[in-house]
Amino acid sequence: MTEPLLAVENLCVDFATRSGPVRVLNDVSFTLAPGETLGIVGESGCGKSMTSLAVMGLVPRPNGRIASGRILFRGEDLVRAPARRMRQIRGAAISMIFQEPMTSLNPIFTVGRQIAEAIRLHEDVSKAEVRNRVVDVLGRVGIPDPARRADEYPHQLSGGMRQRVMIAMALVCRPQILIADEPTTALDVTVQAQILDLILRLQQEENTAVILISHDMGVISQVSDRVMVMYAGRAIEKGPCRDVVEASAHPYTRGLIACIPDIDRTERMAESDRLPTIPGIVPDLRALGETCAFAPRCALADAACEAWKVAPIRLDDAHVAACRKAARGIVA
Amino acid sequence: MARDPAFHPPKSPFVEAMAIFLGNRAAMAGLIILAVVILASLIGPSLYGVDPKATVNAPFLPPMEDVASPMGTDYIGRDVLAGILSGGPATIMIGTSAALVAVLIGITLGALAGYYGGLIDTILMRFTEFFQVLPALLFAMVLMTLFTPSLRVTIIGIGLVMWPPTARLARAEFMKLRNMDYVRAERAMGARDRRIIWRVILPNAMPPLIAAAALVVGVSILFEAGLSFLGLGDPNIRSWGEMIGSNRDYIFDCPWAVFFPGIAIFLTVLGVSLVGDGLNDAMNPRFRER
Numbered sequence: 123m124t125e126p127l128l129a130v131e132n133l134c135v136d137f138a139t140r141s142g143p144v145r146v147l148n149d150v151s152f153t154l155a156p157g158e159t160l161g162i163v164g165e166s167g168c169g170k171s172m173t174s175l176a177v178m179g180l181v182p183r184p185n186g187r188i189a190s191g192r193i194l195f196r197g198e199d200l201v202r203a204p205a206r207r208m209r210q211i212r213g214a215a216i217s218m219i220f221q222e223p224m225t226s227l228n229p230i231f232t233v234g235r236q237i238a239e240a241i242r243l244h245e246d247v248s249k250a251e252v253r254n255r256v257v258d259v260l261g262r263v264g265i266p267d268p269a270r271r272a273d274e275y276p277h278q279l280s281g282g283m284r285q286r287v288m289i290a291m292a293l294v295c296r297p298q299i300l301i302a303d304e305p306t307t308a309l310d311v312t313v314q315a316q317i318l319d320l321i322l323r324l325q326q327e328e329n330t331a332v333i334l335i336s337h338d339m340g341v342i343s344q345v346s347d348r349v350m351v352m353y354a355g356r357a358i359e360k361g362p363c364r365d366v367v368e369a370s371a372h373p374y375t376r377g378l379i380a381c382i383p384d385i386d387r388t389e390r391m392a393e394s395d396r397l398p399t400i401p402g403i404v405p406d407l408r409a410l411g412e413t414c415a416f417a418p419r420c421a422l423a424d425a426a427c428e429a430w431k432v433a434p435i436r437l438d439d440a441h442v443a444a445c446r447k448a449a450r451g452i453v454a
Numbered sequence: 455m456a457r458d459p460a461f462h463p464p465k466s467p468f469v470e471a472m473a474i475f476l477g478n479r480a481a482m483a484g485l486i487i488l489a490v491v492i493l494a495s496l497i498g499p500s501l502y503g504v505d506p507k508a509t510v511n512a513p514f515l516p517p518m519e520d521v522a523s524p525m526g527t528d529y530i531g532r533d534v535l536a537g538i539l540s541g542g543p544a545t546i547m548i549g550t551s552a553a554l555v556a557v558l559i560g561i562t563l564g565a566l567a568g569y570y571g572g573l574i575d576t577i578l579m580r581f582t583e584f585f586q587v588l589p590a591l592l593f594a595m596v597l598m599t600l601f602t603p604s605l606r607v608t609i610i611g612i613g614l615v616m617w618p619p620t621a622r623l624a625r626a627e628f629m630k631l632r633n634m635d636y637v638r639a640e641r642a643m644g645a646r647d648r649r650i651i652w653r654v655i656l657p658n659a660m661p662p663l664i665a666a667a668a669l670v671v672g673v674s675i676l677f678e679a680g681l682s683f684l685g686l687g688d689p690n691i692r693s694w695g696e697m698i699g700s701n702r703d704y705i706f707d708c709p710w711a712v713f714f715p716g717i718a719i720f721l722t723v724l725g726v727s728l729v730g731d732g733l734n735d736a737m738n739p740r741f742r743e744r
Contacts, residue, residue: 178642180638208644209645212642213643213644217642218642220635220642225634226635226636226638228636228658230657239643243643
């Protein structure tokens with residue numbers, strides 16, 4: 123395998139709270155190759171967004187900090203990179219799209235001006251050239267009549283349009299990595315599909331690597347090359363999309379997949395009449411130790427699970443799961 | 455098809471705020487008062503043509519006794535109307551400049567405190583509170599007596615005692631706005647703090663700050679009058695406060711020499727306050743009914 127574009131190694135992020143430090147990311151590792159799509163799934167608070175913020179160097183200060191680990195972008199460790207260098211990388215080499223297109227645009231400037239600023243922050247180009255690129259990128263993200271739309275304010279655009287503008291802003295400097303943090307969650311289902319298609323099309327045109335973050339296993343399984351499932355700050359299963367979705371090794375992953383509504387699985391629906399859910403709630407991160415955080419909610423857990431020190435277990439070349447039972451083939 | 459006035463395309467926030475402002479009767483009254491005051495100050499002196507500093511008539515001349523001095527004369531025979539007309543620009547200039555100084559200091563410190571938070575916020579806010587607990591007039595008087603009273607000293611002195619409320623307002627706005635998604639997005643684009651503070655957050659924080667600044671102008675005018683009354687203003691400038699101050703010993707002999715400048719101050723501050731309140735209502739979304 124060639125050298126990955128991005129390699130996150132044993133990343134740990136701590137947050138200081140009144141009741142002591144809380145580890146919100148625990149020993150997270152993954153790699154990303156050029157042009158690849160990595161899907162990160164998990165429930166709220168499992169560390170998906172924190173992972174992306176850590177890569178961007180935007181872990182909230184002063185109460186959050188990267189406790190250990192490395193984030194290697196083309197061999198350069200971003201954890202140790204000075205603030206100046208991080209600003210050069212942000213928006214130019216690694217860009218990010220946020221969840222809320224309604225509030226992620228500055229309400230008092232035209233969208234064209236905001237995209238122009240994104241260019242000017244990183245490149246020294248003439249005014250006319252900037253304008254050309256703004257109109258061009260708006261056209262590429264599928265905004266009709268881009269020259270006119272560039273002079274409109276965010277409140278004059280619909281949610282889907284605004285998300286297109288956000289994508290245009292993120293892509294205008296041709297980044298090598300695009301982090302999309304729940305890019306479609308706030309949108310209508312029909313618009314969701316359009317936005318996902320758009321991201322994938324632009325990805326192919328530029329060979330951009332994409333990290334797609336979602337709580338929706340359905341979205342992730344449709345578009346990802348590889349998938350990482352997170353739970354309570356840990357990556358509990360990762361591997362090629364097919365393996366993780368069709369041969370899930372971790373009981374939590376199986377639970378997530380069972381939660382996807384599926385018209386084809388009518389027999390299963392008939393059995394219970396209800397969509398399956400995972401019982402219990404996400405554990406309190408302060409109370410976690412080195413043992414399996416999912417054990418209290420896991421239908422398969424036994425006494426040995428409670429004592430088992432969590433470690434990734436390699437199922438084959440690329441497929442890894444952090445479940446004791448996965449190792450023995452009990453789950454599979 | 456019936457015309458429904460409530461059925462119209464969305465207006466820009468600015469147009470909407472303007473519409474609210476223009477529909478506010480009190481604010482309109484304030485605007486008219488201010489327009490009259492400013493117009494009188496601009497063209498009044500040349501139209502009336504009487505030297506406000508010279509003795510032009512008999513002292514203690516009551517109003518309407520001599521058509522040459524419709525508002526009478528003061529204790530050394532200076533024309534009161536001439537003083538009011540020429541005192542307008544000085545009063546308004548000192549009031550707005552002092553407010554500008556106060557707002558600049560307030561926004562700068564408040565922005566830094568609110569944006570960075572933590573230790574910087576603590577230090578800047580303790581500093582602000584130090585200024586806030588000083589009795590404002592007393593502090594201004596100390597400043598004025600320490601330095602030779604001049605226009606510049608008056609402006610800076612008033613500005614120095616007026617900034618804490620603006621700083622606190624700016625801090626609150628910045629604390630609220632620094633966590634907005636578009637600020638995060640800007641940071642993710644690689645913008646530096648300086649840009650985020652002044653070019654991204656500040657424009658969004660302006661509406662309440664503009665409204666507050668208008669009110670600071672009114673209070674600054676009062677402050678200038680107070681200082682001049684106490685004889686701490688620049689003696690070479692005939693402001694309304696100075697007119698009251700220089701005639702205060704003769705208040706029973708020529709009350710008109712004190713009364714008319716007082717009315718002028720009252721009307722101007724009233725006008726500024728009404729406009730400031732109107733701006734506040736128009737620009738503060740909390741007061742908008744939707």
